[in-house]
Amino acid sequence: MYTEKVMDHFQHPRNVGEIENASGVGTVGNAKCGDIMRIYLDIDENEIIRDCKFKTFGCGAAIATSSMATELVKGKNIREALEVTNKAVMEALDGLPPVKVHCSLLAEEAIHAALWDYAEKHGIKIEGLDRPKSDIHEGEEEEEEEY
């Protein structure tokens, strides 16, 4: 069901953990729907993401996308990090099953939420970054029954 890359990141997740006094923290998803992602960012004065950690409650894809997303944003500056879309995460994992695409969206949202938190804490505005949705599944339709 999962690609080798997904399985690798699931079995050996990168950057699991917390960052004390992180520059920004974002938590998205909800337990009701079975996945919650929390991302910690450590951002230096040049707006470079020096470190990034995550904690995730969720399925194999949720864990793998969290791991991959943290890998992708680490070392990037804020603007570059904003461009790490769910598509980028999926591609880096060699794809996800259709029913798991929402996990990659969750990862994108978690980064955005952490960046938003950073921006708020520092009183800055990051162009192209919207307030995170309180619930990632808001407005998401349950996969339509085919007929």
Added chain:
Amino acid sequence: MYTEKVMDHFQHPRNVGEIENASGVGTVGNAKCGDIMRIYLDIDENEIIRDCKFKTFGCGAAIATSSMATELVKGKNIREALEVTNKAVMEALDGLPPVKVHCSLLAEEAIHAALWDYAEKHGIKIEGLDRPKSDIHEGEEEEEEEY
């Protein structure tokens, strides 16, 4: 599906043929329903059935019941022959599948029809013998669909 006795009478039918100038001939059933039986009787002056022959268009059970019926009436007197019911024929054959019971009725009717013909020709009345139905299936319901 058929008992050994039925198969024996089907494979080696007794008394197949015609009797020229028979004392009585009866034909019952119709081609529409897939079975016709014709029975020839040779009855002597003591009302003993000296000989009996049949021709049948029909399934295995039709042929076997014809054969058995002729065997059963041969040598009997008229009154005894009247008592050769379809049940007697069936028993003598060690039974018939339920959907084939009507064949044994046909055999009974064929004997009755031949006896009726004999009675008419000789201007006598045989007690307990009714005019044969023109069609053995008259009034017979098609096997009810169970539900």
Added chain:
Amino acid sequence: MGKLIYLDNAATTKTAPEVVEAMLPYFTEKFGNPSSVYSFASGNKDVIAAQREIIGNALGAKANEIYFTAGGSESDNWALKATAEAYQGKGNHIITSKIEHHAILHTCQYLESRGFEVTYLDVDENGLIKLDDLKAAIRPTTILISIMFANNEIGTIEPIKEIGEIAHEHKILFHTDAVQAFGQVPINVDECHIDMLSSSGHKLNGPKGIGFLYIRSGVKIRSFVHGGAQERKRRAGTENVPGIVGFGKAVERAVSSMEKRTSYERELRDYMIERISKEIPYCRLNGDPVKRLPNNVNFSFRFVEGESMLINLDLKGICASSGSACTSGSLDPSHVLLAIGLPHEIAHGSLRMTLNEEITKEDIDYVVDNLKDIVELIRSMSPLYEDFLKKQK
């Protein structure tokens, strides 16, 4: 019993040994439920997808248009009942033919009892529907045309492409029961404008208890069996993995061997038809002589009843079937033989022999030689024949 000559391949076929071989691992080794997460079972999902692909290819269809069922009857029931329900808003009229299999006819009768109207098209003396009749039967309320690809008794192949064109022109859904045709004649669902197609595994050397319904994407019929999310949520029930694997293998086999096999069978068939026509008097070939399944031989013999032929043939190790009422336990002979215009008594004397690639010319000779004797024997006992001979004089 000695030799067995199996000439009833339209009733069912032997599951090919390589089909059984392909199925076996899925009983005891790879027995997992394809819906499961763990790798031991989830591979079975791919295996099923592969069979869908094979079958789709064989029909010129997409894999995801193939929905596995328990057999031809379920497929027919699904197609008719679900179409009736889904397109009820558009109309309540269905067109079919008088020679369909009971899985179609009895379903139509059921639908009639639920307020639908059904036109049962007549067929000509060879069993072909008339396209003009079809056109004339179409109403604004017609929602479905269901005509079988080939008939199971007399082997007649209907003008499916032309029917499909008429249906398409009138924007009416077209279903075909291809239970007898699939694997015997090439089928392309696009060329024939087929929207739904039924098939059954055991008719082409696959296992019993598995079939499929092809449903063109866009056709909005719902589940017939509600429950789990199998078959893209359209047919619930844990997948019959061995059955599906066996079916896929059987289709692969049937399609790859089709040309060679059917040309062999066609030759044998015609040889058999010729010998019987020439050597047994008072007989009639049923079904179209040309537009005919490659393996179907069907004759009526006057003055003879079918079941007694079958039993006599059985005693010689020959398996065949008949449209006689007696074989079904009812009083009426086959509705197909009546529909092509046979009188009852002649319909009762019909014999169907359906060949396969294992049958040899020697087998055919053996069968025809025996059949000659059997017909003669039965006629010698027949009061109808007696009357006929007397009239001749």
Added chain:
Amino acid sequence: MGKLIYLDNAATTKTAPEVVEAMLPYFTEKFGNPSSVYSFASGNKDVIAAQREIIGNALGAKANEIYFTAGGSESDNWALKATAEAYQGKGNHIITSKIEHHAILHTCQYLESRGFEVTYLDVDENGLIKLDDLKAAIRPTTILISIMFANNEIGTIEPIKEIGEIAHEHKILFHTDAVQAFGQVPINVDECHIDMLSSSGHKLNGPKGIGFLYIRSGVKIRSFVHGGAQERKRRAGTENVPGIVGFGKAVERAVSSMEKRTSYERELRDYMIERISKEIPYCRLNGDPVKRLPNNVNFSFRFVEGESMLINLDLKGICASSGSACTSGSLDPSHVLLAIGLPHEIAHGSLRMTLNEEITKEDIDYVVDNLKDIVELIRSMSPLYEDFLKKQK
């Protein structure tokens, strides 16, 4: 992969080798259509009758009350849809429970869309329906009560005898989905006043794609699949002879071994439940601890999501299942776990392990040891656990 510990016997079971053995001749040797006249095939009719006898005996039913289908889902659909149709004149109300299999629930939803009214009974925290609720739900228009014999997720065995008595008292038909129970617990249809009962072959080491519906004689439901005269004219389609033979063998096997097998499984089950309860913190046993299928273990682990448990177990060669939404691709966790009152996030962290007689105590130890590590590992990555620990301080 090395060792495989299959703990998903509620999803499907391995077809027993002796079952496959019994089926094999019916593919390639005795492949005849049971409806045929000739002796080569007609013997299969008796073979089917013999299986019907075996199954009838296992239930205290008559052989002719057993109707073969393609599986549990078809049996459930048939029972519900045909009853609704046949007893429409009497009423339009059906009573079922919130924890039924989707084959029941989705069929009920379908029937609701067709004008029927359905009461879905609540269950208590162990998954048991309350008899008082049932009594209160009965209306003059109630035509059917359908309550499962045992639940497929949490293993709870419902008070079937009491339900049957209530149904009987009110002259309401009683159907039970016994797909999980048949072969695991003794069932007598008369004692329990069961009018219809569904079963599926592959849940008791029989083949996939075969099931049956028991219909008490006198219950006037019609065909679900119309067509040929098979199954006493109530379920059309060429009989799946190998499937039926395999099913019969599996039932024979399950019934004769039931006492020994289930007491073995029960012991293992309770050992496993005890170890997990004691050794893994923040867990909850789902389902009734006593009124429980002998092979069912179902736990929820807080702060843990089910699918990631399954994948980690899979990596250790352990096959299990979860009520997590993620395993089904939907967003909601199992309706059964919600019905017994679990909050969503706890329902997501459920794990079902269903044993069989081949599992050993050593296997259980291996599984529990690994499960402990896996739960700990997943918790160490869980933001919910992090929050929980912080609050504890």
